Amino acid sequence: MLKVENLKAYYQTEMYGVSRNVRAVDGVSLELQKNEVYGIAGESSCGKTTLIRTLFGAFDPPLRVVEGTVTYSLDGESVDVTKIQGERLRQIRWKQVSYILQGSMSLLNPVRKIRKTFWDFTRAHEPITDAEKFEAMARNHLNRLGLPAQVLDSYPHQLSGGMKQRVAIALATLFEPKVILADEPTTALDVIVQRGVLQLLKRIQRETQSTLVIVTHDMGIHANIADRVAIMYAGRIVEEGRVKHIFGDPLHPYTKHLIESLPKIGDKSTRTSIPGAPPNLGDPPPGCRFHPRCPYAEPICRRESPHLAAVANDRRVACFLVTTKENAHVS
Amino acid sequence: MSSTFLRYIAQRVVQCILVIFIGITITFLVPRFSPTDPVEAAVNRAMMMGQYSHPDAVRMMKEALTKMYGLDGTLGQQYIRFWKGLLSGDLGPSLSSFPKPVMSLIRTSLPWTAGLLLVSAIISWTVGNLLGCLAGYFGNQRWSQVIGMIAMALHPIPYYIMAFVLLVALAYVIPVFPIGGAVDIGLKPSLGWIYISSLLRHAFLPALSLVLIGVGGWFIGMRTLVTNVVAEDYVTYAKYAGVSDRTIMYQYVMKNALLPQITGLAMQIGLIFNGALITEYVFSYPGLGYLAYNAIFTGDYSLIMGVAIFSIVGVSLAVLLIDLAYPLFDPRVKYQ
Ligand SMILES: Nc1ncnc2c1ncn2[C@@H]1O[C@H](COP(=O)(O)OP(=O)(O)OP(=O)(O)O)[C@@H](O)[C@H]1O
Ligand code: SF4
Numbered sequence: 001m002l003k004v005e006n007l008k009a010y011y012q013t014e015m016y017g018v019s020r021n022v023r024a025v026d027g028v029s030l031e032l033q034k035n036e037v038y039g040i041a042g043e044s045s046c047g048k049t050t051l052i053r054t055l056f057g058a059f060d061p062p063l064r065v066v067e068g069t070v071t072y073s074l075d076g077e078s079v080d081v082t083k084i085q086g087e088r089l090r091q092i093r094w095k096q097v098s099y100i101l102q103g104s105m106s107l108l109n110p111v112r113k114i115r116k117t118f119w120d121f122t123r124a125h126e127p128i129t130d131a132e133k134f135e136a137m138a139r140n141h142l143n144r145l146g147l148p149a150q151v152l153d154s155y156p157h158q159l160s161g162g163m164k165q166r167v168a169i170a171l172a173t174l175f176e177p178k179v180i181l182a183d184e185p186t187t188a189l190d191v192i193v194q195r196g197v198l199q200l201l202k203r204i205q206r207e208t209q210s211t212l213v214i215v216t217h218d219m220g221i222h223a224n225i226a227d228r229v230a231i232m233y234a235g236r237i238v239e240e241g242r243v244k245h246i247f248g249d250p251l252h253p254y255t256k257h258l259i260e261s262l263p264k265i266g267d268k269s270t271r272t273s274i275p276g277a278p279p280n281l282g283d284p285p286p287g288c289r290f291h292p293r294c295p296y297a298e299p300i301c302r303r304e305s306p307h308l309a310a311v312a313n314d315r316r317v318a319c320f321l322v323t324t325k326e327n328a329h330v331s
Numbered sequence: 332m333s334s335t336f337l338r339y340i341a342q343r344v345v346q347c348i349l350v351i352f353i354g355i356t357i358t359f360l361v362p363r364f365s366p367t368d369p370v371e372a373a374v375n376r377a378m379m380m381g382q383y384s385h386p387d388a389v390r391m392m393k394e395a396l397t398k399m400y401g402l403d404g405t406l407g408q409q410y411i412r413f414w415k416g417l418l419s420g421d422l423g424p425s426l427s428s429f430p431k432p433v434m435s436l437i438r439t440s441l442p443w444t445a446g447l448l449l450v451s452a453i454i455s456w457t458v459g460n461l462l463g464c465l466a467g468y469f470g471n472q473r474w475s476q477v478i479g480m481i482a483m484a485l486h487p488i489p490y491y492i493m494a495f496v497l498l499v500a501l502a503y504v505i506p507v508f509p510i511g512g513a514v515d516i517g518l519k520p521s522l523g524w525i526y527i528s529s530l531l532r533h534a535f536l537p538a539l540s541l542v543l544i545g546v547g548g549w550f551i552g553m554r555t556l557v558t559n560v561v562a563e564d565y566v567t568y569a570k571y572a573g574v575s576d577r578t579i580m581y582q583y584v585m586k587n588a589l590l591p592q593i594t595g596l597a598m599q600i601g602l603i604f605n606g607a608l609i610t611e612y613v614f615s616y617p618g619l620g621y622l623a624y625n626a627i628f629t630g631d632y633s634l635i636m637g638v639a640i641f642s643i644v645g646v647s648l649a650v651l652l653i654d655l656a657y658p659l660f661d662p663r664v665k666y667q
């Protein structure tokens with residue numbers, strides 16, 4: 001469905017003549033299958049949103065693709081969204097690939113009725129010949145998602161946070177896209193509402209057999225909804241695998257830390273947090289980017305950067321600790 | 332209609348009435364506590380004109396003036412009498428155009444000011460916001476930066492300088508427009524082309540001087556607002572969804588960015604009004620400003636008070652109107 005190869009996307013800013021590169025996505029490779037839920041995890045500002053933006057081909061300055069490809073296979077045709085622009089990109093968006101932006105509370109125009117917004121989003125891709133047909137289509141779509149048709153008559157401020165997010169999801173799925181990119185779709189919502197929104201996303205994904213990419217720093221949500229999970233650290237994927245493997249047997253030290261910091265029922269011990277802060281992506285450390293915070297760091301980690309290497313079926317890790325051991329094991 | 336909407340209206344109306352009441356009361360008090368006694372001043376002026384006056388005549392004149400100004404009796408009695416007169420539309424006679432009532436002078440001047448003000452306020456608000464919106468939306472384009480620079484240069488110019496420069500340039504040096512007045516002398520009001528064109532030609536320069544400065548201010552404000560709204564999530568979301576640029580600019584960006592500008596208009600009305608008064612004087616435009624200038628020049632107290640009262644009422648009502656119209660543009664205020 002989608003293949004990303006060695007993708008590097010930097011924010012290139014210039015201030016007082018000094019140019020600066022924020023290497024928010026720095027050599028990411030991944031492959032997504034049809035009909036799967038792919039989770040992307042990692043702490044704040046590790047580049048999750050930037051990665052998902054590049055998957056959508058949204059390179060508004062100062063974000064620029066420096067290297068790599070993002071290739072969709074759509075109806076038997078390969079399309080690299082880092083290479084196309086304008087009308088061609090517009091045709092792919094929403095009909096094939098939809099993107100629900102981070103910030104569920106503010107995705108809807110506050111001075112426009114939801115019906116009008118539906119109208120705008122629909123007309124962007126299909127001519128509306130008949131107002132009645134449009135109305136029927138909109139109601140039908142909401143119905144299918146289990147949302148009341150009255151929301152069409154509302155302004156955003158009249159809806160609850162959960163309903164706003166559901167409406168944003170409804171807008172993103174108007175044309176049954178093959179890939180849905182959802183950035184922190186539940187972050188601002190309380191736990192009960194979160195569950196409803198996730199169920200909605202999951203249901204749409206199952207019914208349309210689409211690929212759902214869900215970004216959140218909340219490991220609990222990945223455990224619930226994802227088939228596979230990628231852990232990002234400082235602009236790179238450090239580990240990727242099936243959800244049960246990631247949670248059952250985390251290999252990368254950073255993943256281990258993330259899993260251990262999850263609250264467990266009946267566990268009253270305080271969570272240990274790794275010392276130090278995530279690196280500045282304008283000037284990341286050499287070698288393994290995690291080494292300043294890694295309890296297992298060895299001299300090689302400071303010099304060389306570990307590749308994201310396959311260690312088993314559907315399992316990739318970027319850590320010398322794991323890859324050398326595995327290699328030793330294999331040989 | 333929900334009760335919050337009614338409360339919104341009631342609140343604004345009460346506020347407006349309060350402002351008018353306080354403003355008029357201050358207008359009443361100022362001449363009574365000012366160090367120059369209006370009666371004394373009027374008598375002195377009459378004496379200076381060289382008229383011989385018998386002390387008795389002077390005393391009678393003083394009494395008559397005191398009565399005419401409503402300065403006899405206690406302050407409380409004066410105040411009640413003042414409101415009674417005001418509510419029945421009587422502001423006393425004007426001293427400079429004696430015995431013409433102040434009310435009739437104002438009645439002939441008011442339409443000129445209202446017309447000039449309304450037209451130039453609407454034009455500058457519309458043009459300034461439209462240009463500001465375009466400039467904010469297409470911020471990195473050359474023309475938008477050029478307009479920005481012009482607006483920045485125009486905006487801080489005081490009204491009277493702008494008026495004076497235009498007058499000298501386009502009425503004296505290149506005499507394309509008349510130097511003053513509202514219509515050619517001797518023309519009878521009618522709906523015919525001769526009258527209308529004369530009216531427009533006379534109004535053009537005063538209006539232009541108000542518009543040029545006004546446009547600059549609205550432009551600068553709107554450009555900033557639009558650059559902020561463009562970065563909002565709902566704009567990005569609509570853009571990513573492929574909604575047309577036109578729809579995004581008008582329905583997503585402009586409609587949201589305009590909201591503070593509507594409130595801004597209410598706050599600016601007073602300032603525009605003052606600007607219009609000065610402009611009228613420079614162009615000898617026979618509106619309230621011209622009237623006020625003459626009243627001050629001749630020490631015509633009742634006329635000054637009359638103009639002041641009408642300014643307060645006019646500006647307050649305009650602000651009220653804008654406030655009441657605001658919920659039509661912002662759905663979040665109407666219900667809730
Ligand atoms: N427009 C921008 N210009 C410059 N740097 C940016 C810009 N947007 C993001 N960045 C930087 O890029 C890095 C990655 O940001 P990104 O938003 O992708 O992180 P994230 O993982 O989505 O974080 P969060 O969980 O807080 O949403 C951060 O260091 C951020 O400061
Ligand atoms: S490569 Fe080295 S520093 Fe990096 S995570 Fe593995 S052990 Fe730690």
Ligand SMILES: [Mg+2]
Nearest residue numbers: 048049050102
């Ligand atoms: Mg993010």
